[in-house]
Amino acid sequence: MSEQSNFVLNLSVLYRNTQKYFDKVLVPYEIGYGQLMFLLYINENEGVTMQELTRVGEVDKGTTTKSIQRLIDQGYIQAQQDEKDKRVKRLYTTEKAAGIMRIVYDLRNSLRTTLAENMDFGTFEAMLEQAADNARTLIIPEEESLRKLKIGGLQKMTLLDYPGKVACTVFMAGCNYKCPFCHNRDLVFIPERFDFFDPDDVLGYLEKRRGLLDGVCISGGEPLIQEDLIPLLEKIKAMGYLIKLDTNGGFPKRLKAVVESGLIDYVAMDIKNSPEKYAETLGMNADAFNIEAIRESADYLMKGTVDYEFRTTVVRELHTEDDMRKIGAWITGAKRYYLQQFQDFGNLIQPGFTAYSNEEMETLRNIVSEYIPNTEVRGVKEG
Helix, strand or coil: CCHHHHHHHHHHHHHHHHHHHHHHHCHHHCCCHHHHHHHHHHHHCCCEEHHHHHHHHCCCHHHHHHHHHHHHHCCCEEEEECCCCCCCEEEEECHHHHHHHHHHHHHHHHHHHHHCCCCCHHHHHHHHHHHHHHHCCCCCHHHHHHHHCCEEEEEEEECCCCCCCCEEEEEECCCCCCCCCCCCHHHHCCCCCCCCECHHHHHHHHHHCECCECEEEEECCCHHHCCCCHHHHHHHHHCCCEEEEEECCCCHHHHHHHHHCCCCCEEEEECCCCHHHHHHHHCCCHHHCCCHHHHHHHHHHHCCCCEEEEEEEECCCCCCHHHHHHHHHHCCCCCCEEEEECCCCCCCCCCCCCCCCHHHHHHHHHHHHCCCCCEEEECCCCC
């Protein structure tokens, strides 16, 4: 057997036999190896929080919660609300725990004595601690993918972005188009000193909002411009969230991949304009643009693999009644289609665009409804 194989095997033997030892000797106290680390740490750090335990133990929150609950159920640990922050619970050992801690330490020391036989165990422990520190720097492929993600913004709650859901919106930075009326200029032309969001911070926020939010909108920019999106979606889905993807349709293969991964519950795809005016509306040279990727994405969604909508932000200087007829003829039979009234929120890529009036938007809706009955106007100004 090779040296490398022995290394992995020996790690497994050390872990498994340590686990079996504690699971056996702790039976009289109705706890096991899974609770031991937490009990020892709380005993030596009274008032520690669940979050701190999760971080120190480098385990997931579910594992910490399950182990602490068992210790509470057995009467070894009690949780008390922090006096300054009622959302935080601090953990303390009980009298029952105090009654067994000497035995627990004796059991731990007995194991150490057995492992130390015929070796300089002090040196080994120092080397083991260094190895553990080195292990913390390991780059796990999934985590490396998350680090590559460029998140440009986070809207912590929205009632508008995900139809019928209370959601938050994660804005991915970068876009393959530069629509002149886009109000997310910084997500398209990323400034040199752009302050990106840490993916771990975003995931941490979502973890805290579980049960309060229904879904997460992944928007942009263009989310699918980032090749490593799926690991982020997997972590969000594992928290129980519904996921809505906003896309311009420019990456049909990636669109199919994320939909067929089962991670996406709803897709909103922009239809920028009639085919003849698509390049102009994207802010691109017509000779350098091929609409086939857009058509492929639209055709794919219309097959019904995932729930979806099409939408067009209607701008007076870019869209005419004839354009709306051509869009309607193009996506006839679409499940639902929204005409969004343009609004100038500032930070446009190119200033000088204006909106149709509410009455004019209704006229455009009537035109498209001849092709797509389920057409609605969205985001009109009041008054």
